[in-house]
Amino acid sequence: MDARSLADAFDALEETWEPRLLAELNDQHVKVARLDGEFVWHAHEDADELFYVVDGDLTVEYREDGREDAVHLGPGDLTVAPAGVEHRPVAHEETKVLLFEPAGTTNTGDAENSERTVDDLERV
Template identity: 60%
Template sequence: MDAETIAGLNDYEIKLAKLKGEFVWHTHPETDELFVVVSGRLTIRLREEDREGDVVLGPGELYVVPRGVEHCPVAEEETAVMLVEPVGTLNTGDAGGPMTRAAEPL
């Protein structure tokens, strides 16, 4: 999932990204992460101590992944999403690996 920063708001970045397929399981220990589906369908797989499940979103729907919750975005079809997260947040959170993209300045 390559995201392009389109605007800044205080200490946050607003990013647009396209996703197709399964991303990587990861967490953001220091921040929540907001997903807004622009087009397509997005499934956010979640792992928490007290529950495990999926959140399925269509166009115009949003979900906030709470900080520290392990999650994996999945899109069976090409899906456009808007993300809102603090400046410098890595797309793969604490997982790292080949899908990690450096934060792009505005």
């Protein structure tokens, strides 16, 4: 068992949209990422994805059954993108987030051929 510092983890991140593995538990990954701008629309067919904003300003846009919606998040706020629901995070400034999702979940979900796909998740 060990303690992890979120501040140190975020300081280790230089690039945006490149999540890093912070911890693992019960076949779940806890990831840290810096976000800025718009991500790609995607869905995780068999996995929920939790977004927790540590610092910054984030909107998670959703599209399902022809309907669109959005959830705005500030520091201390979270939302869960349900499995199979198309979503896109949009950071209005550099935003620090924690992500919780099943181990092995690709950051771009069904948009795997995106230039933002991270195949080899590094640890911080």
